Amino acid sequence: MTAKSPNTGAGWLDPADDAPELTDEMMEVAEFRIGDKVIRPATGYLGPNGVVRGRPPSRDRAKQQVTLRLDPDVIEKFRAEGPGWQGRMNEALRKAVGL
Incomplete structure (x- = not known):
């Protein structure tokens, strides 16, 4: 008969041990x-x-939220460029009005 060896593993470590105290x-x-x-x-x-x-806090002046209706193809074009599309749209509008 073979004897069972005791568990010699390192044991379970709680991953929350490094979590800060609440x-x-x-x-x-x-x-x-x-x-x-x-x-x-x-x-x-x-x-x-x-x-x-x-x-x-905003680094510059706080932006204002507005409701704006735009053509779907314009929105799709900006969204296709990936995250940050609203900021790029804001920059395009600034450029268009000379700011």
């Missing part, structure tokens, strides 16, 4: 969910120096 400040701005249902939306984000509330 602070009360982080919990104050965190989004809470139960399944797919949002119980409380997030009220900030984690910036380089900790928790920052609200949307990240």
